[in-house]
Amino acid sequence: YVKRNSSNKMAFYSINIDNNISEKKRLENQLQNALAENQFTLYYQSFIDSRKEKIVGFEALIRWQHPEKGLIPPGVFIPLAEENGLIKEIGDWVLEESCREIKKLNNRFNRNYFISVNVSPEQFISQDFIKKVKSTLQKTGLKAENLELEITERTTVENIDYTVKALNQLQELGVKTSIDDFGTGYSSLNYIKEFAINTLKIDKSFIDEFITDNNNRAIVNTIITLAHSLNLEVVAEGVETINQAEKLKAVDCDLLQGYYYSHPEPIKNIITELEKLNQQ
Numbered sequence: 541y542v543k544r545n546s547s548n549k550m551a552f553y554s555i556n557i558d559n560n561i562s563e564k565k566r567l568e569n570q571l572q573n574a575l576a577e578n579q580f581t582l583y584y585q586s587f588i589d590s591r592k593e594k595i596v597g598f599e600a601l602i603r604w605q606h607p608e609k610g611l612i613p614p615g616v617f618i619p620l621a622e623e624n625g626l627i628k629e630i631g632d633w634v635l636e637e638s639c640r641e642i643k644k645l646n647n648r649f650n651r652n653y654f655i656s657v658n659v660s661p662e663q664f665i666s667q668d669f670i671k672k673v674k675s676t677l678q679k680t681g682l683k684a685e686n687l688e689l690e691i692t693e694r695t696t697v698e699n700i701d702y703t704v705k706a707l708n709q710l711q712e713l714g715v716k717t718s719i720d721d722f723g724t725g726y727s728s729l730n731y732i733k734e735f736a737i738n739t740l741k742i743d744k745s746f747i748d749e750f751i752t753d754n755n756n757r758a759i760v761n762t763i764i765t766l767a768h769s770l771n772l773e774v775v776a777e778g779v780e781t782i783n784q785a786e787k788l789k790a791v792d793c794d795l796l797q798g799y800y801y802s803h804p805e806p807i808k809n810i811i812t813e814l815e816k817l818n819q820q
């Protein structure tokens with residue numbers, strides 16, 4: 541695997557919307573039209589198999605190409621969309637667009653890359669979500685096993701009974717599921733055991749000082765051991781240094797993701813990179 545220098549071209553949008561009500565209202569109004577105006581775009585960040593040192597899949601990460609403000613990161617507008625209900629429509633768009641793009645990528649390179657899609661609680665618990673997943677797979681032709689849905693502990697603890705049911709239905713479809721930002725929420729180990737999930741994604745905050753901090757190292761080791769004993773895969777998110785990558789491999793972490801390997805990039809950059817890798 542070749543490490544590539546990549547600049548993260550996201551113009552950081554730094555207004556603190558919590559302290560600026562009118563700015564928040566304005567942004568919220570503009571968000572209503574963003575979908576119709578085609579202003580959303582997806583960036584893709586690779587997952588690296590830690591043993592083979594190869595790209596095995598990508599996570600879809602949404603950005604808002606705002607006509608005046610430039611690229612706005614999801615941390616700014618996803619919470620707004622969750623508040624005002626727009627998240628369902630946006631989430632549907634992300635699901636379909638990313639499945640279509642990864643299917644095209646797999647055809648082009650004759651591979652089986654998977655796509656991992658972030659799903660908000662409001663989206664996950666909505667009546668027609670499972671139906672939407674099914675129809676999206678049909679429409680795009682992507683294999684169910686090449687789709688992974690990332691939910692957070694917030695989704696699971698707020699809706700335990702429903703979550704158990706929905707995860708079972710997704711498993712029946714053959715779609716994979718993961719718990720994102722694992723370790724930062726309140727999921728009890730008891731529930732983890734009940735959930736038909738495939739993967740735990742260890743939150744970046746534990747990886748940040750994985751090397752230097754004994755407590756974080758203990759937490760990461762424990763999550764990996766727990767996951768493997770429950771037959772789950774583990775992803776480390778936010779891997780930024782070779783040191784972290786090597787140590788995570790040594791403790792048997794399955795997949796690695798982070799700036800050390802690659803930043804999230806538009807699909808055309810991913811294609812260029814895969815073409816280069818294929819020529820080697």
Ligand code: C2E
Pocket residue numbers: 585600601602613614615618631634658659660720721777778779780797798799800804
């Ligand atoms: P997440 O799903 O936990 O995604 C990881 C975030 O960390 C991404 O930020 C990614 O760009 C960033 N990241 C990845 N590797 C590194 C690293 O090595 N160092 C650092 N400092 N950061 C790294 P991003 O793209 O701004 O997304 C933030 C959050 O927004 C995501 O966190 C996810 O919760 C949410 N999000 C993004 N796209 C979507 C979407 O389509 N739907 C929903 N519902 N939420 C989304």
Ligand code: MG
Pocket residue numbers: 599658690720
């Ligand atoms: Mg995620």
Ligand code: MG
Pocket residue numbers: 720721741777
């Ligand atoms: Mg995450």
Ligand code: MG
Pocket residue numbers: 720721743744777
């Ligand atoms: Mg995270």
